[in-house]
Amino acid sequence: MSSLVIEMPAEGIAPTYAERLAALRGEKMAQTQEKWAVIGAMDYDDWALILPPPDAREVIQTISASGVPIVDVKMKGFAAESNHPNGDFFGPVAFGRNFRRLLEMHPVYIDPNSSLAGGYMVNFGSYRKSGWNPDFDYSHLHAAQRLYKLHTGIGGAQHFCHDLQIGLDLGWRGLLDKIAYYRTVNTDAKAQEFYDGLTDVVLGMQSWIGRTADAAAARAETEADPFQAANLREIAAINRRLVTEPPQTFREACQWMLWYQSAARMYNGSGALGRLDVLLQPYYERETAAGTLTDEEAIFHIACLLVRATDYIQLGGPDETGRDVTTPLSYLILEAGHRLKIPANIGVCVGETTDEGLLRRGLEVMFEDKTGIPKFLGVDNTVEGFARNGYPLELSRQRAYAGCHWLALPGREYTFNDMVKINFAVVFDVALRDMLADSSVQPSVAELWRRFEFHLRRAIDTLAQGFDFHIRHMHDVAPELVLDLLCYGPIERARDASSGGVDYYNCCVDGAALANAADSFAACEQRIEREGRLTWAELLAHLDADWAGPEGERVRLMMRSVPRFGSGGSLSDDHAQRLADLFTRLVKERRTPDGHQMVPGLFSWAMTIMMGKDAGATPDGRHAGAPIAQGANPMPGFRKDGAPTALAAAVAAVQPGYGNTAPMQLDLDPGLTRDEGGLEKVAGLIRGHFALGGTQINLNVMDKEKVLEANRDPSKYPDLVVRVTGFSAYFASLSPEFRQMVVDRLIAEG
């Protein structure tokens, strides 16, 4: 047990947890508004980053890794040391050293209302100049990567899940000891460099935590409010211990996780948390049994963690034996998210054996808060699907929800999740032009399918080679030093997780624009082949002209009016099914040249806009550059009634089925639950989707009027939270284009 003595304030009335939570929310809102003012639009999940104080920050214009101009914030007075002629830094020694230097000068952040200290202020990646070390050349892949406009994942960081249990067991000193021990086992120079890097990360963390403890103690001395002074003294004592020791109490465990998650986020953007209810359960059990922790206090500590770490969490779901792990603590975590009403990323497992009450409570929260939280995880299908890759069910059940649409085995699996995308609309376009340029064949839908298959296979082969290339070199480019600490193998083998350090390599390959390609196939079949209303050459001319002119518009409407994927039993539904089957078969038909598995999924993340810009006009009547369909979803407006069951059946029908997801993006009217039994109907919808094979549901219950109003004037509802896709975010944080995407969905679904 903790050696802490809880001090009772001498006089006055202690603030309630609710009051402290309100203050935390207010603080977060102020910080977010400051970020809007300084950084502008943020089209990603709400990172808990706090801006450095004005005198300690530099604001710079730069180009993001994906080529978009962005505003970035750096710490004044910190420059990374380069170890490469191009001025950048690469490899474990330089990464470890620079990260440690950054941590050692990182300002301390303490909110006296919180039970936990710490907050990060910059992204380490801002100090990198290039995504990849030019010494490792992959120009032989460029032609195909560009032709298909692939998102290759080469140089992409994190997007797999560590196991916090390792850290909770060892603490920072334990991690140092472990590194020191394996230094004596793996003695080659490369191993020593890797250990240097890891050691620097831990030393940097110890500095940051230790300075925070000192600062809390100092602030306690001058704090006039006796409650805050007592809280600051506790924070000081807890963090003093955590510099070296593993956490002993529930609160300490939350604090330890907050430090680690902050470091992981700062280092390279990792936002994976995994099974928080399982991780915290032993502390919760012990302390509630001893009467030293109330549920209200537990909720408060969790909320203090979530407000500063908006990371991805799984609640419930099977243990290795298949037994559901839902506990009262799972409900408390959900409750913490409910009380905060900030963008949080909590997923609730729904399956044959999961807790019905948790689903129900999740839906209540969903309809009450309208923040798109929680999301729902079709755990039976992802478990069975993952096993199909040749893994035992016991292993498969350990895979945890840890990112936008993805799962990973905590500490054991490297995945490239959500970084690798094939845009089917682009592949379709390449195939169509290829066919029409070949005067030796009679164009037909059958021929188009043959060409599509050829190009899709080539695109996947290109990705496969890219995976191998990345896995061979990432260690020497941008190693995963923070996540390595909490994985099984990297320290033991002296290998970075990206490059052989862990046991399992399952390279995620996501398809996108399934609906656009399927609808395009169907439109060609219906209007060109069956009805002869149009020739292939005319189609091509209209595509090249982006449907210009009155005749172009008429033809566009004609192509668009062919029943869409999702309408049910249509040609487009058949083509969608065929496309999903083909994609799955091609991804699974072989491994990468180096022997790594690939796993198919369907998800475009928030890139429906960006990937749409990559694609010219498509025969489904889509204009050049317009957004593609979201993930596995049909195009908005796919049916006049927008029936959620039609959507759910369509998305369930195109699941690749190997454990990676093809989420359904579903927007429901808040009025649905006004009638008696409304919530049960939504539960039925969710269960029905999973019964048909669905893997994940991003549910959004949006107040249409409010969202439309907020779109006109975002400042009107600064705290409006919406689910964008796999993540939720402040509506006002999004760029106008992203806000429009959310609004379009609402309008299309009437």
Added chain:
Amino acid sequence: MDTNSSVSGVIFDIQRFSIHDGPGIRTTVFLKGCSLHCFWCHNPEGIRVKPEIRYDPARCINCGACVAVCTNGAHAIDAQGRHTYDRTKCLSCGLCVEECFTEALVLTGKTQTAEQVVAEVLRDRAFYETSGGGMTLSGGDPALQPAFSAEILARCKAEGLHTAIETAGNYPWANLAGLLPHIDLVMMDIKQMDAQRHRAATGVSNVRVLATAERLAVETDKPLLFRVPVVPGVNDADADIAAIAAHVRRLSQARRTAGRRAPITLELLAFHRLASQKYQSLGLDYRAANLEPPTEQRMRELRAIVADYLATD
């Protein structure tokens, strides 16, 4: 069971994820044709049996494609290049609709076999199972296409689905009697207890409606849900609703006297004006255009009256 794949009828919509027409998640099949002509009808496209063209000029791009195919000259492009549609010349053949890609022209009502309808209904079977839902026949009045309705219902029952029907009750008992063996829940409208006022509002007297209600209550043991569309001037006075509630209570008592148990309930639904666009596109006069929908407060008051009657039941 006996099924006849050639039985067909006219429907105007199949709505999936229907959640206000019975328990659970349902698919509602709307049959065309009704014997009442309620002036406020929320589904005016359901009144006439034969298919109709809905025309929305706002969507028209004056492309002229419809003109070329109509052999009856219902479409024309005028001197200014604007499209015009003369409904009186239209025979509802649907040819022009096939050419109109803007959906300015839409065919409301199509003939389908029971088999086709049920195939569509079965698409959502998984959701009926997870929510306790099923299929609802609505309209129009499905009892006016009895053979078609019986076939759809029988096929759904054979598939193990929960079935419900929404009906206005204005027909000979035989129309409904043939359907009952395949129905789990009957939802029936009662609009007004006074025969004269009923006729004024709906074009027909309520005698047969009430007879159907009576026989449903006494001769069957199907769960019965009576529904009242609360329409200003038609039935929104306290006394109107009280009279209906009292009648439903009598029916409920009569059912019990007859030794039957299945519940009889009464539900009030507020009139709304969402159908106004439909009237326009069908070329119909919308006589409820100036009616104010009852307020939430008024609905609460009326529901309290219902609760009073049924509580003392």
